[in-house]
Amino acid sequence: MEKKKTIVVSAVNLNVGGTLTILRDCLSYLSSLNKEGDYRIIAVVYDKDLAYYPYIEYIENKWPKKSWLNRLWYEYISLNKISKQIGPVFLWLSLHDTTPNVIAERQAVYCHNPFPFYHWKFKEILFAPKIVGFSLFSKLIYQKGIHRNLFVIVQQQWIKDAFKRMFGLAKDKIIVALPTENSDNNWSIKPSEGTVEIPSFIYAASPNSHKNFECLCEATRILAINTDSEFNVKLTIDGTENAYSKWLYKKWGSVKQIKWEGFQDRKSMFKLYNEASCLVFPSKVETWGLPITEFASFKKPMLLANLPYAKETAASTSNAAFFNSENPQELAELMLAFIEQKKGVFSTVPEKNLEEPVSKSWEQLFSILLK
Structure with missing residues (x-):
């Protein structure tokens, strides 16, 4: 009998906002994929109650979120031990920028931190030192181990182009994964009609x-x-x-x-x-x-x-x-x-040509990662 392939998703840093939505959408798809028990799927998360789905095993740890030193130790030391304990891993997908030091047949990393491309101003050292820090060090965090990945996942073509230049990655190793539209976006609100009295x-x-x-x-x-x-x-x-x-x-x-x-x-x-x-x-x-x-x-x-x-x-x-x-x-x-309702101010934005590989859903993304 063929042994089940193991998929590990690591995301201990994702517990709020849009990145938590990415984790939930990812695990929701994997849960549906695994209804027949064809895979062993493990999620390494901050708190499983934030993204709990059936047919998935969970490893919880809040310690890495307490500081960047904790996070780096966990990514490069602790997860290596965990990967050995899990046993043969077919795919390890990191959902938060870093490429962990793990033992797996194939790795992939989802990069959604734009700060390597942010040009900060001196005043931000005073009221936003974390942002400045992210800008200064996120390139190094991305760079460490990035070539271990079979695929690097980004959300837009411009980031793919920047990653090719910054890290020397081949174009077929970077997947442009377009965000999926949330089904609750419109909240049954119909667009207002007519003119608004006060702009x-x-x-x-x-x-x-x-x-x-x-x-x-x-x-x-x-x-x-x-x-x-x-x-x-x-x-x-x-x-x-x-x-x-x-x-x-x-x-x-x-x-x-x-x-x-x-x-x-x-x-x-x-x-x-x-x-x-x-x-x-x-x-x-x-x-x-x-x-x-x-x-x-x-x-x-x-x-x-x-x-x-x-x-x-x-x-x-x-x-x-x-x-x-x-x-x-x-x-x-x-x-x-x-x-003043002047004409000619607004226009249609042209479509952007996307370089393959491209995915428009989690199903398409995992078909590439598992192929």
């Missing part, structure tokens, strides 16, 4: 310095000086979360057009999308840009950073315009053009 801009993002809230805040201040028209700009921060958001509020809290909405759950977020006239997304680096995808379903205009991630995320949408993410004046002019 409303929305920026959905966490209070991290690479999200570049300052560009939109300063553009709002400039716009308020240069128009008598009413408008508002809604931010999903409240100015109290961390040193960065406190700095933002201190500098632009007096701009009455800025509405500090704070964190939103998904249902509230889609309600804000529905009420908004236009999305603004000035983030300086992303591996995808989920709010762009979410807002695009409402068929309303979007003002986006003129960067590769935004153009790729917005590909084939018909209502987008791009601005220099370092130029609040340029953004203010586009916002004014939107308020």
Whole structure:
């Protein structure tokens, strides 16, 4: 009798946000794949209750999440011992950037940290030292062991191109795995019809310095000086979360057009999308840009950073315009053009040609990994 192939998914660092969704979607697919017990599937996770599915064995460990030193020790020392204890492993898939030092017939790593490509500013050392640290060291973390992988998985073509240059990886070793659309995205909210009395801009993002809230805040201040028209700009921060958001509020809290909405759950977020006239997304680096995808379903205009991630995320949408993410004046002019309903501001974003191998679902991805 042929022995079952063992698949291990390691993800001890994923316990919140979009990366947790990736873990859940991955294990959900593997659970359905293993209904007949054809595989032995093991998930190494922070907390199995966050992503529990049948037909999967779990190894839990919260210790690696406590510090980067713990994490690196676990990835390069502890997981090596665990891989020996598990026995012959056919595929080891790391879902969080690092390539662990394990014994497996084949390895793959899912890379969704954009910070090797982030150009930070000196002021961020003061209120976002972790972001600066990620930018400085994430390239080294990616690089260690990356050539051990049969495949490296990324979400966009521009990252694939960057990885080919940065690490000398062959194009057929990098899979562009397009994020799958969440079935709960629309929350049964129908796009609003007709015109909105007061133009409303929305920026959905966490209070991290690479999200570049300052560009939109300063553009709002400039716009308020240069128009008598009413408008508002809604931010999903409240100015109290961390040193960065406190700095933002201190500098632009007096701009009455800025509405500090704070964190939103998904249902509230889609309600804000529905009420908004236009999305603004000035983030300086992303591996995808989920709010762009979410807002695009409402068929309303979007003002986006003129960067590769935004153009790729917005590909084939018909209502987008791009601005220099370092130029609040340029953004203010586009916002004014939107308020005054000037023609020719927004246009269709061309499709992006993707280089094979490409996957559009977890089923397609694992068919490549297990082939």
